[in-house]
Amino acid sequence: xxxxxxxxxxxxxxxxxxxxxxxxxxxxxxxxxxxxxxxxxxxxxxxxxxxxxxxxxxxxxxxxxxxxxxxx
Amino acid sequence: xxxxxxxxxxxxxxxxxxxxxxxxxxxxxxxxxxxxxxxxxxxxxxxxxxxxxxxxxxxxxxxxxxxxxxxxxxxxxxxxxxxxxxxxxxxxxxxxxxxxxxxxxxxxxxxxxxxxxxxxxxxxxxxxxxxxxxxxxxxxxxxxxxxxxxxxxxxxxxxxxxxxxxxxxxxxxxxxxxxxxxxxxxxxxxxxxxxxxxxxxxxxxxxxxxxxxxxxxxxxxxxxxxxxxxxxxxxxxxxxxxxxxxxxxxxxxxxxxxxxxxxxxxxxxxxxxxxxxxxxxxxxxxxxxxxxxxxxxxxxxxxxxxxxxxxxxxxxxxxxxxxxxxxxxxxxxxxxxxxxxxxxxxxxxxxxxxxxxxxxxxxxxxxxxxxxxxxxxxxxxxxxxxxxxxxxxxxxxxxxxxxxxxxxxxxxxxxxxxxxxxxxxxxxxxxxxxxxxxxxxxxxxxxxxxxxxxxxxxxxxxxxxxxxxxxxxxxxxxxxxxxxxxxxxxxxxxxxxxxxxxxxxxxxxxxxxxxxxxxxxxxxxxxxxxxxxxxxxxxxxxxxxxxxxxxxxxxxxxxxxxxxxxxxxxxxxxxxxxxxxxxxxxxxxxxxxxxxxxxxxxxxxxxxxxxxxxxxxxxxxxxxx
Numbered sequence: 001x002x003x004x005x006x007x008x009x010x011x012x013x014x015x016x017x018x019x020x021x022x023x024x025x026x027x028x029x030x031x032x033x034x035x036x037x038x039x040x041x042x043x044x045x046x047x048x049x050x051x052x053x054x055x056x057x058x059x060x061x062x063x064x065x066x067x068x069x070x071x072x
Numbered sequence: 073x074x075x076x077x078x079x080x081x082x083x084x085x086x087x088x089x090x091x092x093x094x095x096x097x098x099x100x101x102x103x104x105x106x107x108x109x110x111x112x113x114x115x116x117x118x119x120x121x122x123x124x125x126x127x128x129x130x131x132x133x134x135x136x137x138x139x140x141x142x143x144x145x146x147x148x149x150x151x152x153x154x155x156x157x158x159x160x161x162x163x164x165x166x167x168x169x170x171x172x173x174x175x176x177x178x179x180x181x182x183x184x185x186x187x188x189x190x191x192x193x194x195x196x197x198x199x200x201x202x203x204x205x206x207x208x209x210x211x212x213x214x215x216x217x218x219x220x221x222x223x224x225x226x227x228x229x230x231x232x233x234x235x236x237x238x239x240x241x242x243x244x245x246x247x248x249x250x251x252x253x254x255x256x257x258x259x260x261x262x263x264x265x266x267x268x269x270x271x272x273x274x275x276x277x278x279x280x281x282x283x284x285x286x287x288x289x290x291x292x293x294x295x296x297x298x299x300x301x302x303x304x305x306x307x308x309x310x311x312x313x314x315x316x317x318x319x320x321x322x323x324x325x326x327x328x329x330x331x332x333x334x335x336x337x338x339x340x341x342x343x344x345x346x347x348x349x350x351x352x353x354x355x356x357x358x359x360x361x362x363x364x365x366x367x368x369x370x371x372x373x374x375x376x377x378x379x380x381x382x383x384x385x386x387x388x389x390x391x392x393x394x395x396x397x398x399x400x401x402x403x404x405x406x407x408x409x410x411x412x413x414x415x416x417x418x419x420x421x422x423x424x425x426x427x428x429x430x431x432x433x434x435x436x437x438x439x440x441x442x443x444x445x446x447x448x449x450x451x452x453x454x455x456x457x458x459x460x461x462x463x464x465x466x467x468x469x470x471x472x473x474x475x476x477x478x479x480x481x482x483x484x485x486x487x488x489x490x491x492x493x494x495x496x497x498x499x500x501x502x503x504x505x506x507x508x509x510x511x512x513x514x515x516x517x518x519x520x521x522x523x524x525x526x527x528x529x530x531x532x533x534x535x536x537x538x539x540x541x542x543x544x545x546x547x548x549x550x551x552x553x554x555x556x557x558x559x560x561x562x563x564x565x566x567x568x569x570x571x572x573x574x575x576x577x578x579x580x581x582x583x584x585x586x587x588x589x590x591x592x593x594x595x596x597x598x599x600x601x602x603x604x605x606x607x608x609x610x611x612x613x614x615x616x617x618x619x620x621x622x623x624x625x626x627x628x629x630x631x632x633x634x635x636x637x638x639x640x641x642x643x644x645x646x647x648x649x650x651x652x653x654x655x656x657x658x659x660x661x662x663x664x665x666x667x668x669x670x671x672x673x674x675x676x677x678x679x680x681x682x683x684x685x686x687x688x689x690x691x692x693x694x695x696x697x
Binding site: 055058059061066 | 412413511512515607608610611613614615617660661663664667668
């Protein structure tokens with residue numbers, strides 16, 4: 001039973017953060033594409049802006065690893 | 073690093089201003105600035121304004137003429153020395169050449185269109201010629217050129233109707249470039265009226281003979297097609313020859329004129345930045361401090377009456393000075409990465425050396441595999457071989473070589489060769505850490521590197537702001553607090569003796585209000601952000617673990633798909649995919665760690681690029697003298 005809950009907890013940590021990252025990147029990506037169409041010189045800023053929400057899923061991954069390692 | 077700049081002031085007789093500006097253009101080292109507020113600015117005269125307008129118009133003509141010649145495949149060597157001509161004659165010549173190239177371009181376009189239209193009919197006319205040759209007697213036949221839009225069924229129906237009504241006839245079809253179907257109908261002359269009626273009933277229109285062939289009947293047009301095509305080709309060749317002749321004759325003059333007009337416009341713009349009194353002029357500007365003596369010697373030799381004096385450092389603001397970056401050769405390629413952000417302000421810190429050290433290191437830490445490192449080294453060698461002595465590819469090759477070196481080094485330390493293939497096939501063992509087994513130590517290492525990186529940034533900021541003691545103390549204290557936070561975390565994780573916990577915590581609590589006093593309440597928020605940034609380095613562990621796991625999955629494909637050959641192929645493809653991901657993902661994330669987390673501690677953007685007054689060149693001016 002513990003293994004089940006540990007797995008579900010780790011999965012939720014990834015799922016929640018991945019969905020949040022995906023939602024944020026979809027909004028930022030669309031805005032960045034629109035901005036780049038008018039100002040191509042903003043490409044670096046655009047790449048950075050798109051990469052910023054990835055922190056969430058990476059931290060989610062770290063939490064999932066901690067749950068699995070500490071719980072298991 | 074940002075090289076030290078000096079501000080110099082030139083003072084001379086007003087009538088020597090032009091001479092001084094020409095000497096400055098020749099020297100090509102002074103970035104002009106407006107003189108101090110108490111010096112009246114030069115007001116452009118009506119003559120100067122008119123001259124500027126004339127030059128701009130002449131320059132537009134020269135550019136138009138050269139572009140026109142280029143469009144006619146008669147390009148002029150833009151970097152050639154060129155023969156100088158009086159400005160007025162050069163402007164007249166430019167306007168004339170521009171007019172002729174415009175007319176030629178228009179005529180060439182019309183001829184090309186006509187040639188395309190005639191070429192579309194040529195195969196059909198060739199068939200007509202053959203058909204008439206076969207029948208032998210032109211007068212006994214009526215010829216129709218038809219144009220039909222529709223599918224195969226339409227053509228089939230027309231053929232059936234013609235066969236039923238006309239009896240013996242010839243019908244040949246060809247699809248034109250615009251998708252329409254051109255048809256040639258050859259019928260006995262006695263049935264001409266029937267043919268006309270039949271086509272009218274079937275709503276099939278006769279295709280007009282191309283206008284270029286002068287109208288008339290198809291048979292008449294046939295006689296004129298070949299001569300017209302030859303005439304078009306001859307005229308196109310003549311235009312090309314004339315354009316080449318003009319390019320050869322006028323090209324050098326135009327090239328020289330372009331350079332001269334640009335230089336004169338730059339001089340007029342520089343004149344507008346000068347200050348002047350009824351008898352004297354003042355010009356101020358920036359140049360690398362090491363070049364002051366050379367400029368002074370050059371100017372006083374060219375214009376003996378001009379005095380050059382360095383403005384005291386206390387009399388100018390850092391924010392006004394332009395920025396020139398100069399780094400050791402080994403760091404230079406990494407300027408490409410920092411150039412993606414705005415230039416740092418003068419007086420702040422050039423982040424290039426930090427990027428040159430930490431970018432390849434963090435990349436290597438993430439990928440850390442002997443196999444992928446070797447592949448990267450091959451990529452670097454190819455880029456080096458194909459990239460020439462300079463340019464993007466050459467710099468990319470040097471960056472790739474650096475990251476390949478670190479990837480190989482960490483691959484050796486982690487004992488990874490295409491994931492666990494080295495361990496399984498060659499008995500390779502980690503010299504330092506097994507990333508597959510030691511995820512938590514790897515996480516600790518990533519965050520520790522983040523702490524060191526950020527502390528380095530805060531210390532750099534403290535040193536850079538040494539002229540502002542309060543700010544420098546604030547940054548230094550923030551750095552100390554980050555170290556203490558690291559110590560507290562390390563004692564909690566039993567990596568350091570527990571005895572350090574209490575002293576570190578006490579110092580941390582004492583430092584907190586001091587930081588607020590030095591930098592205000594927002595310093596607390598900044599400190600929390602910096603701690604968050606240190607945690608952001610966990611991505612090094614996340615990406616590294618993902619990379620090694622994917623490599624291991626690729627290795628497990630051997631034997632998982634029945635046949636060994638298929639398994640090996642799948643494994644190879646998966647390793648290639650992992651390698652491709654390993655090129656892009658770590659690059660973006662490591663750049664982001666630099667741009668967002670690390671630069672946030674000390675980077676001060678908004679520097680003004682160094683653009684010295686110099687002779688115009690078709691190539692972009694290199695940064696720096």
